[in-house]
Amino acid sequence: MADAILNLTCKQLRDQIAAGDVKSLAAVEAVFAQIEALDDKVGAYISTFKDRALEAAQTIDRKIATGESTGPLAGVPVAIKDNMCTDFGTTTCASKILENFLAPYNAHVVEKLRDADAVIVGKTNLDEFAMGSSTENSALKQTVNPWDKTRVPGGSSGGSAAATAARMCFAALGSDTGGSIRQPAGFCGVVGLKPTYGRVSRFGLVAYGSSLDQIGTLTGDVADAALMMNVIASHDKRDSTSISENTAPICDYLEKIDEDVKGLKIAVVPEFNAGADRNVQNALKSALDIYKALGAQIIEVKMPHLDYAIAAYYIIATAEASSNLARYDGVHYGHRTEKPADYVEVYSKSRAEGFGTEVKRRIMLGTYALSSGYYDAYYLKALKVRNLIRTDFTKAFEKADCIMMPTSPTTAFKIGEKIEDPLQMYLADIYTISANLAGLPAISIPCGFDADSLPIGLQILSPAFTEDKLLRIARMFESKTDYHTRKPKLAGCEK
Amino acid sequence: MSRFFVFGRLQMAKKIDETQVRHVAKLARLDLTDDEVARFSTQLSAILGYVEKLNELDTDSAEPLAHCLPMHNVFREDVVTESLDTELALRNAPQHFETFFKVPKILEDDSGA
Numbered sequence: 283m284a285d286a287i288l289n290l291t292c293k294q295l296r297d298q299i300a301a302g303d304v305k306s307l308a309a310v311e312a313v314f315a316q317i318e319a320l321d322d323k324v325g326a327y328i329s330t331f332k333d334r335a336l337e338a339a340q341t342i343d344r345k346i347a348t349g350e351s352t353g354p355l356a357g358v359p360v361a362i363k364d365n366m367c368t369d370f371g372t373t374t375c376a377s378k379i380l381e382n383f384l385a386p387y388n389a390h391v392v393e394k395l396r397d398a399d400a401v402i403v404g405k406t407n408l409d410e411f412a413m414g415s416s417t418e419n420s421a422l423k424q425t426v427n428p429w430d431k432t433r434v435p436g437g438s439s440g441g442s443a444a445a446t447a448a449r450m451c452f453a454a455l456g457s458d459t460g461g462s463i464r465q466p467a468g469f470c471g472v473v474g475l476k477p478t479y480g481r482v483s484r485f486g487l488v489a490y491g492s493s494l495d496q497i498g499t500l501t502g503d504v505a506d507a508a509l510m511m512n513v514i515a516s517h518d519k520r521d522s523t524s525i526s527e528n529t530a531p532i533c534d535y536l537e538k539i540d541e542d543v544k545g546l547k548i549a550v551v552p553e554f555n556a557g558a559d560r561n562v563q564n565a566l567k568s569a570l571d572i573y574k575a576l577g578a579q580i581i582e583v584k585m586p587h588l589d590y591a592i593a594a595y596y597i598i599a600t601a602e603a604s605s606n607l608a609r610y611d612g613v614h615y616g617h618r619t620e621k622p623a624d625y626v627e628v629y630s631k632s633r634a635e636g637f638g639t640e641v642k643r644r645i646m647l648g649t650y651a652l653s654s655g656y657y658d659a660y661y662l663k664a665l666k667v668r669n670l671i672r673t674d675f676t677k678a679f680e681k682a683d684c685i686m687m688p689t690s691p692t693t694a695f696k697i698g699e700k701i702e703d704p705l706q707m708y709l710a711d712i713y714t715i716s717a718n719l720a721g722l723p724a725i726s727i728p729c730g731f732d733a734d735s736l737p738i739g740l741q742i743l744s745p746a747f748t749e750d751k752l753l754r755i756a757r758m759f760e761s762k763t764d765y766h767t768r769k770p771k772l773a774g775c776e777k
Numbered sequence: 778m779s780r781f782f783v784f785g786r787l788q789m790a791k792k793i794d795e796t797q798v799r800h801v802a803k804l805a806r807l808d809l810t811d812d813e814v815a816r817f818s819t820q821l822s823a824i825l826g827y828v829e830k831l832n833e834l835d836t837d838s839a840e841p842l843a844h845c846l847p848m849h850n851v852f853r854e855d856v857v858t859e860s861l862d863t864e865l866a867l868r869n870a871p872q873h874f875e876t877f878f879k880v881p882k883i884l885e886d887d888s889g890a
Contacts, residue, residue, distance in 0.1 A: 386866065626806070633808070650797075666840070
């Protein structure tokens with residue numbers, strides 16, 4: 283019974299709960315049985331809320347039994363990345379500096395999940411302050427890839443991806459600044475959606491790179507991503523970068539999810555894709571063949587500036603991070619050093635003790651790039667290149683509905699393999715970063731496995747505010763393949 | 778191996794030496810250990826060496842893009858609304874006194890003043 287429940291998608295579970303065929307309580311109990319059996323090994327969760335979740339499930343079951351109206355995720359167990367504020371439990375960002383932080387309010391997306399009657403089971407691990415591509419930068423714990431525990435789950439939303447892959451939740455929220463949803467989704471064999479910048483309110487998301495950060499979803503399939511988007515996409519006046527529904531209307535993403543996009547034109551950038559491993563290139567080629575068989579036209583385009591995305595990103599993101607993280611001052615919240623000699627040490631020692639190495643490195647890089655004498659050479663130059671990258675996309679979208687490329691150049695790498703060489707870690711983000719620089723929606727869907735049986739991700743990017751079409755394009759592939767239905771052996775419920 | 782992985786192996790002259798690292802750490806209010814200073818000098822130099830790649834591009838005619846979507850200033854009525862409760866705001870403070878955040882003294886004692 284529990285396995286049968288864990289094999290359901292969010293949408294199936296939601297429908298069965300609403301019909302009274304499955305109790306939300308049973309779903310929550312199944313998820314916690316899974317967490318108790320597996321999370322010692324996987325390490326996906328920083329905190330869980332069993333009592334709270336069981337109680338919430340019972341409330342929803344009662345509502346359904348008495349015929350009260352319920353929300354679109356009624357009774358479905360979901361997880362949240364621990365850089366989103368909740369007015370219950372801690373919000374740690376996987377950092378020592380916020381280890382005991384009790385957020386005074388809920389993030390907008392948490393309110394949305396609550397209003398949709400979802401059941402929040404826990405908060406997931408991440409690279410400290412979402413800075414990293416492997417979740418190894420968490421100061422609190424290590425998360426492993428459910429497909430191979432010697433490998434990283436990807437990052438920074440590694441906990442959310444691992445929890446979804448190992449069926450320790452039905453869906454999870456993540457945040458994506460340079461690939462932090464899509465890359466772990468690719469590494470863990472789940473679906474990761476980064477919506478258009480501004481589509482989902484970032485109110486209550488702890489800031490890293492504010493012109494790049496976007497909240498999105500990790501789910502078992504594309505329809506579930508659409509269902510989650512229906513819940514979290516909205517305008518919010520508390521986030522000044524939240525786009526109004528007048529500027530860009532929000533539609534029902536689920537309504538037409540199974541309608542194929544007719545006359546689909548797919549752009550690919552052969553020179554760029556040539557940088558990926560053989561396994562990944564082969565999987566991409568097979569995926570394009572499936573689309574061709576569905577009647578899509580493949581168009582080769584040149585996007586000469588994509589190769590510069592990493593260089594631009596690591597200046598822009600770190601510059602923004604150095605400014606955003608100035609708020610950790612040892613005064614208002616977070617860690618304060620024991621015996622500061624003077625007021626400067628309240629800042630400098632509290633921050634030195636509270637931040638991990640990668641966070642310090644990025645603050646340093648960003649501060650340097652913004653400092654007197656270097657601003658024009660680095661920061662301004664990077665912003666200009668960002669414009670060239672966006673123009674590449676604008677031109678490509680004149681010829682095609684979407685662009686397809688790998689999510690990552692490799693499958694999940696070994697724990698410890700890149701952690702001592704930050705530049706190597708950064709270079710692994712080559713395919714995901716440009717969507718953030720251009721503010722575009724992008725999705726990673728499972729498209730195959732390599733020789734070591736590790737999942738491979740296919741990335742699809744589309745113009746701003748076309749998530750509806752993006753999801754339908756992704757769904758076309760999903761409906762013709764079964765990669766997304768495969769589960770890691772460790773999850774104990776593979777079909 | 779991917780061609781993207783080649784750049785990191787290039788040996789570069791240090792773009793940011795230890796004195797500069799210490800200066801930046803001071804600006805960022807980060808107390809770094811000697812070991813961190815040495816490590817960051819090497820690592821940040823490698824990263825900045827890679828970033829030099831941006832100079833291959835002619836950007837004279839490109840406008841800097843700080844934000845990728847059309848954003849408009851949003852005005853609202855100047856009305857009083859609820860704000861964060863004082864007790865909640867102070868709940869996470871390392872130290873507080875009554876309704877204030879408490880910090881070490883920032884001025885020296887000067888009995889003559």
